[in-house]
Amino acid sequence: MQENSLRNWKIHLFVLILVCLTEFIGVKTFNIGIGAIALFPMLYALIIGAIISLPSLKILKLKEMNIAANILGISFMLFVAKLGMLMGPSLPKIFEAGLSLGLQEVGHFAGTILLGLPIALLLGMKREAVGATFSIDREPNLAIIAEKYGSDSPEGRGALGVYVCGTLFGALYLSVLASFMAQTGWFHPISLAMGAGVGSGSMMAAMSGALAVIFPESAKDIAIFAGAANLITTILGTYICVFFSLPFTNYLYKKLEPILGRKSKQDQMKNI
């Protein structure tokens, strides 16, 4: 990342306006029959920001969008610092939840594969499915796939597809999903908070925001445990992806593909 790729007053000005406007609107909940959707400032900021950036509106140039993405990459560190400062005084409480906190990481890493791979095969995907489902396909995971198979391999295209979708819709989708899961009443707010530590900054922020709106009395605990789980997912991520996720996905692919995979070969490649 080039140093001068962070300097753009237009972007900061847009963010300032977005923040003031969306914080002013505040939290709103809408009942849509199957449950309430919690809308909150960071979600509006995400959506309005996305509309502003639409290429057809010609408000932002591609270069400016890239600068916004670069700023996003480092701005998350401020959020990490804030979460760390929430965690410090609560370390005893975090250790107390240590067993669940450790075990749920298995869910983070296995969840993408166990749910994703069978469905991908049923939809007719071939080797693309391995790249798409072995992880949540953020930047470090893309690097692992690119190193092993190359970026232009079927695995690479699968991983890149999920990466693009995740960048565009991940935070929004997951915050709505978190809202719904919170309202089932099946899960403790702290379990949901740990689940929110998926290993991506913006997704975790949006999910913990949604949870904090639904459980305002647990807002601080939600931030602490989402932050702790996210930190563990991030630290362990690369190693687990190399030594467990990718071999396990390949193993499962070999076992499941003959059963679930579609026979016709014409489906593959063209639909990625």
Add this chain to the structure above:
Amino acid sequence: MKDKILTFVMIGIIALMGNWIGYNVSPIDALPGMMIIVAVTILGFFFAKIFPIKLPTVIWVSMLALLITTPIFPGNESIVKVTEQVNFMALATPILAYAGLSFGKDLKEFKKLGWRIVVISLVVYTGTFLLSTLVAEIGFRLTGKFH
């Protein structure tokens, strides 16, 4: 580095405004806390750069933030007290605004994708969230913690 520092200060100011409008904390009350948050972030980047063993910046920033707020660190109580003035949601709003403003750049790439990969992306994200929440919940019910 200079541009990074400038960017953090900028985001800090924006977040202070959001913190004021959304959470009714005046920027003057929240300023010391925000300065500590920005300082810890900059220090994290600095350590990541100079430390001989390469560790990701996110680890440095987290560890520094954790360290200065744990009960063993002198003055931790006052650090916690001032940083509490900055709501974590107020800090997340600008971050997601930057995320939103970068949306358009990937749209062209997205239009090339087939519907299957879009479905699978949502399934993948559902899987990681659902399964980890489920395991945590089972863990809590078995150990009786938080229930």
